[in-house]
Amino acid sequence: MLAVIDYGVGNLFSLQCSLKKIGAEAIVTDDENIIKAADRIILPGVGAFGDAVKKLRESGLFDVVIEEAQKGKPLMGICLGMQMLFDKSYEYGEYEGLGLIEGEIVPLKGEIPRELDIPHMGWNALNFHNGKNEIFKYINEGDCVYFVHSFFGVGCESSLIATAEYGIPVTAAVAKGNIFGCQFHPEKSGETGLKILKAFCEIGE
Amino acid sequence: MITKRIIPCLDVRNGTVVKGTNFENLSEISSPVELAEYYSSHGADELVFYDITASSDGRKLFTDILTETASKVFIPLTVGGGINTLDDFDRVLKCGADKVSVNSGAIRNPDLIHAAAEKYGDQCVVLSVDVKRVDGKFCVFAKGGRENTGLDALEWIKRGVNNGAGEIVVNSIDTDGVKKGFDIEMLKAVCDIVNVPVIASGGAGCKEDFVDLFNSVPQVSAGLAASIFHYGEVTIDDLKRTLNENNITVRL
Numbered sequence: 034m035l036a037v038i039d040y041g042v043g044n045l046f047s048l049q050c051s052l053k054k055i056g057a058e059a060i061v062t063d064d065e066n067i068i069k070a071a072d073r074i075i076l077p078g079v080g081a082f083g084d085a086v087k088k089l090r091e092s093g094l095f096d097v098v099i100e101e102a103q104k105g106k107p108l109m110g111i112c113l114g115m116q117m118l119f120d121k122s123y124e125y126g127e128y129e130g131l132g133l134i135e136g137e138i139v140p141l142k143g144e145i146p147r148e149l150d151i152p153h154m155g156w157n158a159l160n161f162h163n164g165k166n167e168i169f170k171y172i173n174e175g176d177c178v179y180f181v182h183s184f185f186g187v188g189c190e191s192s193l194i195a196t197a198e199y200g201i202p203v204t205a206a207v208a209k210g211n212i213f214g215c216q217f218h219p220e221k222s223g224e225t226g227l228k229i230l231k232a233f234c235e236i237g238e
Numbered sequence: 239m240i241t242k243r244i245i246p247c248l249d250v251r252n253g254t255v256v257k258g259t260n261f262e263n264l265s266e267i268s269s270p271v272e273l274a275e276y277y278s279s280h281g282a283d284e285l286v287f288y289d290i291t292a293s294s295d296g297r298k299l300f301t302d303i304l305t306e307t308a309s310k311v312f313i314p315l316t317v318g319g320g321i322n323t324l325d326d327f328d329r330v331l332k333c334g335a336d337k338v339s340v341n342s343g344a345i346r347n348p349d350l351i352h353a354a355a356e357k358y359g360d361q362c363v364v365l366s367v368d369v370k371r372v373d374g375k376f377c378v379f380a381k382g383g384r385e386n387t388g389l390d391a392l393e394w395i396k397r398g399v400n401n402g403a404g405e406i407v408v409n410s411i412d413t414d415g416v417k418k419g420f421d422i423e424m425l426k427a428v429c430d431i432v433n434v435p436v437i438a439s440g441g442a443g444c445k446e447d448f449v450d451l452f453n454s455v456p457q458v459s460a461g462l463a464a465s466i467f468h469y470g471e472v473t474i475d476d477l478k479r480t481l482n483e484n485n486i487t488v489r490l
Binding site for chain 1: 310
């Protein structure tokens, strides 16, 4: 059973439907016991980093996520959920993340050429790094996925598994052992996205 | 490289998809859910649903259709039509919409854009504008293109972006339904003044119109069309292959 952590940010309808589509048994929950009993976890998220971390702490699940990940349970962070895996973020302030992936979250503004729109929004191709990670086993390099974000991960070279070209190579996905993060939205990335979710659901099986 | 998006638009009334010429003489065609699934599996990068129902019964039918579509189609969905309040945003986002498009609602209440952007984020708020030339000036029209608001379109769009609109749909009434190409002049004027994605709408009649659009106005992020896709005159797969052959980056 897969637990999708519901800590009061964002709409989980699409994610739920896409997990159902690939045949995953998923429960959207804020119940610590269910999360502990689950064999894998997805940490979703939209909105602002500071607010999301605050809500995750208030729900009492901040430490639960860290503990479960450290036990070796497969964990995937999506979009802001990926960013929260990092050490810290500089989105409108300075906030501490879960510290599961080494690196920081910084604004795209100032890092990408000025003529490019922010947010980085739309379909962009994945370029693999450090080989082909197992969550990409059903897709090919160059396949497109859907992005919507204004901040991105840096200093995470050792965990980097994919980038997308947007003036500069932008961190698209990270992995460290049982911990995975996608900056893009697999639940909005058509067949390619479903294949990534399917591969995640098979990790450790 | 971010790819240029191709977006079919589904005008939904009383549970079916409709499309007319110059906004009048609407004719019914197909089931929105089936059409959405078809487009999604044939290369559409995003879908836009416009609710053109006036009654509350129709509105309920629309949200049911949206929910069903969102549970079957895993690409971004934008919803417009009848969006006047934050409650309307909430209603369609709960049904699985990713972005919400405001048009007349923002004209009646300009604070709506700011309030929605603050609550749901800029990326969620799409400002859709129906524009027509009057005495050589770009004017904003309301009520499905029937009423001249007197607002200057470029000023209105600039104001919308400043208030937090994360994307602009420019629908040229002058070229809509005529199928002789997008309104290049109007789109250039809009792209020159904003730094958010601009979606071109109104006038697509053939594949070459999209090639011309992206070559003439490279800043445009996406092309939106309805009837040429609904009636099968152009398939999205085929259109994207043509764009690719013309060195325009698309998701194949």
